[in-house]
Structure formats: structure tokens, C-alpha cells
Amino acid sequence: MREQWPEFVKYKESAKAVQRSAKNKDNAKKKKYHHHMGTGGYKSAVPKWEAMEADLRARGITPGTDNGLRDQSTGGTGTGER
Numbered sequence: 001m002r003e004q005w006p007e008f009v010k011y012k013e014s015a016k017a018v019q020r021s022a023k024n025k026d027n028a029k030k031k032k033y034h035h036h037m038g039t040g041g042y043k044s045a046v047p048k049w050e051a052m053e054a055d056l057r058a059r060g061i062t063p064g065t066d067n068g069l070r071d072q073s074t075g076g077t078g079t080g081e082r
Contacts, residue, residue: 048064053065
């Protein structure tokens with residue numbers, strides 16, 4: 001790692017890297033929607049959602065997701081894969 005550090009610093013200070021960094025900073029400022037799912041994504045979120053929906057149904061409450069919107073967005077797999 002130490003032997004690579006000077007090369008890394010040289011790259012980060014290059015015109016190409018500085019330009020790319022500026023462009024990425026501008027793009028980050030434009031971002032409107034930030035994800036809030038964490039590292040597990042749909043794979044860990046879907047079981048939690050399903051448990052919450054089951055709890056609502058057990059209490060006689062119809063979840064808003066019963067309209068099928070979530071299944072449409074994930075192709076019915078719950079993982080985001082089609």
C-alpha cells in the first residue's frame with residue numbers, strides 16, 4: 001500500500017482526476033432522491049415488509065401494498081430481479 005501511495009496522489013492531483021471530481025461533485029449536488037434501504041437492499045427489506053404486512057392483516061388492516069405496486073416494481077420476486 002505504501003509503495004502505491006505516491007502514484008495514487010499523483011493521479012488524484014492530475015487534471016483528469018480533478019476534472020472528474022468536479023463533475024461528480026456537481027452531479028451529487030443535483031441528486032434529489034437518496035436511498036434509505038441500507039446495505040441489504042430489497043433482499044433484506046422484503047422480509048421485513050412482509051412481516052409488517054402480515055401483522056397488519058392479523059389486526060384486520062388491509063396494507064396499501066395490496067394493490068400490487070411493489071410486485072410490479074420487482075417483477076414479483078421481491079429482489080429487484082426479473
